[in-house]
Amino acid sequence: MTDWTGRRVEAEVGAVAHGGHCVARVEGRVVFVRHALPGERVVVAITEDKGGSFCRGDAVEVLSAAPGRVTPPCGYAVPGGCGGCDWQHADGPTQRALKAAVVAEQLSRLAKVEWPVEVEELPGGLGDWRTRARMAVDRQGRVGFRAHRSHRVIPVSYCVIAAPGTVDEVVTRTWTPGAEVAVSVDSTGRTHIASGSRVLGSSEAVERAARRDWRIDAHGFWQVHPDAADILAEVVGQWAATPSGGCAWDLYAGAGLFAAVLAEQAGPDGSVVAVESDRSAAERGAENLADLPAVRVFAGKVEDVLAAEALPDPDVVVLDPPRKGAGSAVVDAIAARCPARVVYVACDPAALARDVALFAGHGYELRALRAFDAFPMTHHVECVALFSR
Structure with a gap:
């Protein structure tokens, strides 16, 4: 097959795809197009072609613009420029609609779940948010x-x-x-x-966040949007609903944000198990949560700690895994303990959808989902999902 790299083609832009681009079809091949919007007709410069059924390109000329198109506010957000932002050429409502479509498509394709998705705007607008x-x-x-x-x-x-x-x-x-x-x-x-x-x-x-101060590594993990940590903690608390005196697990606990919320619900007679693989973050978490005697912090890979430690059965499990998701070993270990509810915080729609399917295999159904535009101008979206049997 001829290498299309450097070639320019006209294309009708189709649906949005996961990753900050849209799908077009040219001469029987799929072209993943950046700097375009669904419904547009554009000239695409092919930037990458490794053969096979698809290649990649940038929209370098817009022949017919979609209603949500705007001029990017940043001069670096152009073809061949900075790769940090994906949707500066779309207004805010259009960006959120694109992200909602991606979340819904991933759930449908990977988990066989049809779910209406709305991506909620966070305070502060589209700029000046990344801390x-x-x-x-x-x-x-x-x-x-x-x-x-x-x-x-x-x-x-x-x-x-x-x-x-x-x-x-x-x-x-x-x-x-x-x-x-x-x-x-x-x-x-x-x-x-x-x-x-x-x-x-x-x-x-x-x-x-969550009415507490957190001392953390200045360059370690924390939500980058200034309002995200508070909003996520609020939703997690509402859906976790840990009973007084009950037990909750906080997996991939980081500095302990959700563990603090769960401990307040469980009270002094309850139990909260926080597991974090990064030892430095786990140590910070233990320091941050020292005033909450119900919390025990474990440093280690989640799957290893769940397999090795004699942990109490949880009433509720909260997990906030990395971009790749939790995976079968962790989902299996959670389901084996039969918690009444699972609250899952996800930064990647595909990983969330894969884990939705895994939980469904254990009889846990998706009951609620909220999605937040915690990363405006980019293709990233933060979701919180609630599961129960």
Whole structure:
């Protein structure tokens, strides 16, 4: 088959697909097109073709625009530019509709579940929300972001989605060529920067969520949208409904955000098991939750801890796995203990759908789902799902 890389073709853009692109068909092949919207007619520059039934490309000219199209507010969000944002060419309602369509399609295709999905807007709009970023440094010592599906660094002088106190604090400095730069701003407004052995600010950040202060690694895991942690904690608490004196598990517990909510529900006579694979995060979690005697924190892989420890049977299980999802070993271990409810926090629709199917195999049905636009301008979406037998 002829390599299409570098070729330009006209295409009618079809449905949105998971990953920040839409699907078009040209001469019998599928083309995954970025910088396009469903229903448009565009000129596509093919950027990647490894043979087979599909290739990838960028919409470099719009012949017929969709109603939700806007001019990207960032000059780097163009074909061949920064790969960090996927939907700057769409207005807010269109972005959320695209994400809802992806979540619904993944549930239908991978879990055989038909579910109407609405992606809810978070406060603050589409820009200035990202409180944590990892950036790359080019050969001239300029900091930037990588191009889509590439190691090529795109130097930047600003970022429209970055919160004040992050990208703006590092773009005026010169860095070690080839290095990475981590920058964050915490709930107190303090900026934290690290690049190799170079540390500016503190290695500890203070975040505020669920009516508590959290001391965490300044460059470790925390929700990047400033309102996401509070909103997720609220939904998890509502759906978990841990009985007073009951037992709850918080798997992939991080700094302990959900464990704190569960402990308040269970009370001093209850029990909360928090499991976190990153030892540093687990230690931070134990420190953050020291005033809640019901909580026990275990450091280790979730599947290993569930297999090795004599844990009490849970009334409810909360899990917030990494992007790849929980997988069969963890789902099997949860189902074997027969909790009344499972509350699942997901950052990847495909992984969520795969695990929905696994839970269904154990008799747990999807009862409720909420989705949040915690990552505006990107294809990412945060979901919370409730399961019960």
